[in-house]
Structures are given as structure tokens and as C-alpha cells.
Amino acid sequence: MLAGIEAGGTKFVCGVGSGPDDLKTTQFPTSAPEVTLGNVIGFFKHEGRGNLEAIGVGSFGPVDLDRSSSTYGYITSTPKPGWSNFDLAGAMREGLGVPVALDTDVNGAVLGEARWGAAQGLSDAVYLTIGTGIGGGAIVHGQVVHGMVHPEIGHLRIPHDLSRDPFPGICPYHQDCLEGLACGPAMQARWGSPAGVLEPDHPAWALEAHYLALGLVNLTLSLSTKRILLGGGVMQQPQLFPLIRKEFARLLNGYVQHRSVLDDLDEYIQPPKLGGQAGILGALVLAESALA
Ligand code: ADP
Ligand code: ZN
Numbered sequence: 001m002l003a004g005i006e007a008g009g010t011k012f013v014c015g016v017g018s019g020p021d022d023l024k025t026t027q028f029p030t031s032a033p034e035v036t037l038g039n040v041i042g043f044f045k046h047e048g049r050g051n052l053e054a055i056g057v058g059s060f061g062p063v064d065l066d067r068s069s070s071t072y073g074y075i076t077s078t079p080k081p082g083w084s085n086f087d088l089a090g091a092m093r094e095g096l097g098v099p100v101a102l103d104t105d106v107n108g109a110v111l112g113e114a115r116w117g118a119a120q121g122l123s124d125a126v127y128l129t130i131g132t133g134i135g136g137g138a139i140v141h142g143q144v145v146h147g148m149v150h151p152e153i154g155h156l157r158i159p160h161d162l163s164r165d166p167f168p169g170i171c172p173y174h175q176d177c178l179e180g181l182a183c184g185p186a187m188q189a190r191w192g193s194p195a196g197v198l199e200p201d202h203p204a205w206a207l208e209a210h211y212l213a214l215g216l217v218n219l220t221l222s223l224s225t226k227r228i229l230l231g232g233g234v235m236q237q238p239q240l241f242p243l244i245r246k247e248f249a250r251l252l253n254g255y256v257q258h259r260s261v262l263d264d265l266d267e268y269i270q271p272p273k274l275g276g277q278a279g280i281l282g283a284l285v286l287a288e289s290a291l292a
Contacts, residue, residue: 001016001017001018001051001052001053002016002017002018002052002053002054002055002056002280002284002288003015003016003044003047003048003050003052003054003055003056003096003098003283003284003287004016004055004056004057004058004280004282004283004284004286004287005040005055005056005057005058005059005089005092005131005266005280006058006075006105006108006279006280006282006283007030007057007059007060008031008060008105009030009060009073009078009080010029011027011028011029011030012027012028012029012030012036012039012040013025013026013027013178013279013280014026014027014028014040014043014049014280015280015281015284016044016047017117017284017287018284019115019116019281019284020116020274020277020281022266023277023280023281023284024047025277025280026041026043028040028081028150032044032081032082033082033086033091037091037092037095040095041092041095041096042065042090043248044095045096048096049285052096052098053098053099053287053291053292054098054099054100054101054288054290054291055092055098055100055101055102055283055287056100056102056103056108056282056283056284056285056286056288056289056290057088057089057092057100057101057102057103057108057283057286058103058105058106058107058108058109058279058280058282058283058286058289059075059088059102059103059104059105060075060078060105060153061075061076061105061150062075062076062077062149062150063075063076063088063102063103063104063150064076064079064149065102065104065146065149065150065266066076066146066149068284071085071087072089073087073088073089073090073100074086074087074088074090074226075088088102089102091239093134095134095238096251098290099125099154099288099290099291101286101287101289101290102152102286103144103146103150103286104135104137104138105135105279106127106128106129106135106136106137106139106152106153107137107138107144107145107282108129108137108138108183108187108278108279108282108283108285108286109129109231109272109278109279109282110125110126110127110138110139110144110229110278110282111126111137111139111144111282111285111286112274112277112278112279112280112281112282112283112284112285113127113229113272113273113274113278114139114284115183115281115282115285116273116281117229117272117273117274117278117281118227118229118270118271118273118274119139119226119227119229120165120274122139122226122227123139123142123226124138124139124140124141124143124223124224124225124226124227125138125225125226125227125228125229126138126139126140126153126219126223126225126227126228126229127228127229127231127272127278128153128154128215128216128228128229128230128231128232129230129231129232129235129270130182130183130184130212130230130231130233130234130235131183131184131232131233132183132184132233132236132242133154133179133183134151134153134154134155134178134179134182134183134215135154136151136153136154136219136264137151137153138151138153138219138225140223140225147178152203152224153178153215153219154177154178154179154183155171155178155179156177156178156215156218157174157177157178158177158178158181158211158214158215158218159214160176160181163179165190165207167181167189167190168179169186170183170185170186170189175181178211178212178214178215178289181211182208182211182215182234183234184198184213184232184233184234187208189258190191190204191204195208195233195234196233196236197235199289200237200239205237205239205240205243206243208234208240208243209243209246209247210247212230212244212247213244213247213248213250213251214251215229216244216248216269217248217251217252220248220252220256220261221256222253223292224256226270227260227267227268227269227270228270229246229270229271229272230269230270230271230272231271231272231278235271241269241270241271245265245266245268245269247262248261248265248269249265
């Protein structure tokens with residue numbers, strides 16, 4: 001039996017099982033680490049009944065994923081009280097006595113989608129969430145990308161035409177990076193109301209599609225990825241997908257000669273299939289990797 005955690009800034013989703021068919025989940029609010037992890041470990045001890053083999057954690061970050069680092073498995077810097085420099089992987093290992101694999105929440109989500117969802121069987125795929133922030137996880141040659149730290153796709157720098165969009169952006173580090181211009185709170189700050197209440201024909205959506213397509217084109221050009229999945233609160237707007245695909249094609253302008261980006265954009269850019277469960281299912285895939 002495998003255990004998984006999708007560790008978020010507001011809640012920890014915990015699950016046991018081996019996949020979508022037998023997954024059993026519960027969730028706890030993210031409060032002080034001792035309290036939250038007390039709840040989490042209690043749940044796994046009860047549900048695991050001594051049969052837990054490994055645990056996978058897809059976590060909010062930034063997290064230290066460098067196995068040679070003395071702070072491997074730590075949440076490094078976060079404004080969340082108590083969680084900065086917290087040894088999340090160590091706490092789980094100690095609490096449950098099983099191997100732990102930790103990764104970013106979005107790397108978890110892309111792993112889940114590649115196993116059971118909209119990127120099934122693909123060696124290369126990207127998962128982006130457009131929500132309170134923008135985050136992305138990537139699989140390249142069948143492996144999630146870590147590199148130096150881990151990708152921070154949300155903070156890609158993209159062209160910002162101030163005559164079209166004078167809004168300065170809200171990223172505390174870069175101001176008008178992709179997240180600073182296109183996350184949910186940026187839309188709310190620019191237009192004065194939450195993204196969810198803007199009419200489908202509001203000009204906000206064409207601008208949003210423009211920024212997201214700029215980010216996607218950069219991912220296609222740099223990773224030659226085979227599919228891009230777009231999830232998160234802002235992507236609950238169905239009119240965004242056709243706008244993004246059209247803008248993506250316009251920006252790429254036929255340069256990449258492959259049917260995926262010439263004829264099959266409906267497949268190439270699509271929503272995740274596992275809905276809210278991509279992260280927790282991906283955590284089970286991570287748990288499997290901890291066993292290996
Ligand atoms: P989080 O990123 O915190 O995990 P979400 O993915 O739900 O959470 O993203 C929250 C953001 O998505 C908020 O900025 C909110 O305004 C926006 N959002 C939520 N629902 C919708 C919707 N139906 N349409 C557009 N934007 C939405
Ligand atoms: Zn930024």
C-alpha cells in the first residue's frame with residue numbers, strides 16, 4: 001500500500017491506495033507544521049494498518065530536491081509561519097518509518113497525468129496551473145525535471161507591451177513575469193473584479209490568452225514538449241482554451257513543423273483529466289519511485 005500527500009499552502013490532501021481505483025483521501029488544513037503533520041501521520045497510521053510501503057509528497061515550495069544537499073527534502077523559504085527551513089521529508093520518514101520521495105506539487109501533478117490522465121504514455125509533457133500563482137512541472141524523457149533546483153515556469157519573463165496593457169504586474173520579485181501578469185490575483189488587480197466574474201467576452205480573456213500563449217510557446221521551443229496541460233482556477237473558463245490555441249499558433253507562426261502543433265492543437269493544449277486528483281495521484285507515483 002502506498003501513501004501520498006499533496007502539500008499545499010492551505011491544505012494537505014492525504015491519500016492511500018495504488019491508483020485512481022482504490023484511492024482513499026482525506027484532508028487537513030495547513031496550520032503549524034507540528035499540528036498538520038500530527039494529523040497527517042495519524043491518518044496514515046490508521047489507514048495503513050502497518051502495511052504502508054512508501055510515501056510520496058508533492059509539496060508547495062520552493063523545496064530542496066538536491067539529494068546531495070544537507071537540506072534535501074526541506075521546504076526552503078516560504079512566508080508560511082513555521083514552514084521555512086522545515087524538514088518535510090524527514091518528518092514523514094521519522095513519523096512513518098517508510099521511504100519518502102518528495103517533489104514539487106506541479107511535478108507531482110504532471111506525473112499523475114502522465115500515468116493516468118491527459119498525458120498518459122507520453123515521455124514529455126508539461127503541467128501548468130494558473131491559479132493564485134502560476135506553477136509548472138515538466139517531464140522530459142520520462143523523468144521529472146529537477147536540474148539545479150526545480151523549474152519555476154510561472155516566473156518566465158515574457159514581453160509586456162505597456163501600450164496594450166499598462167498594468168505593472170504583481171510578482172514581488174519580477175513584477176511583470178508570467179505569474180505577475182497572468183495569475184488569478186493579477187487579473188483581479190488589473191480588472192477590479194475576480195477573474196471568475198468577468199464575462200466570457202471581456203477583453204481580459206484575449207489578453208490572458210496572449211500571456212499564457214507566450215509562456216507556452218517558450219516551453220514548446222525550449223523543451224520540445226509533446227503536450228501541455230492547463231489547470232487551476234483561472235482555466236475553469238472554457239473560452240480560454242480556444243483563445244490560447246489560436247494565439248499559440250499565431251506566435252509560433254508555423255516554425256515548428258510537427259502535426260501536434262500544426263493540426264492537433266486541441267490535443268496539444270488541453271485540460272488535465274484527473275481534475276483535482278492529479279496532485280494526490282502523482283504523489284502515489286512518487287511513492288512508487290521511493291520504493292525503487
Ligand atoms: P490555488 O492556486 O490557490 O491552488 P486555484 O487554482 O483555485 O487555487 O486558483 C485560485 C485563483 O483562480 C483565484 O485567483 C481565483 O480568482 C481564480 N478562479 C477561481 N475560479 C475561477 C473561475 N471559475 N474562473 C476564473 N478564475 C477563477
Ligand atoms: Zn515572478
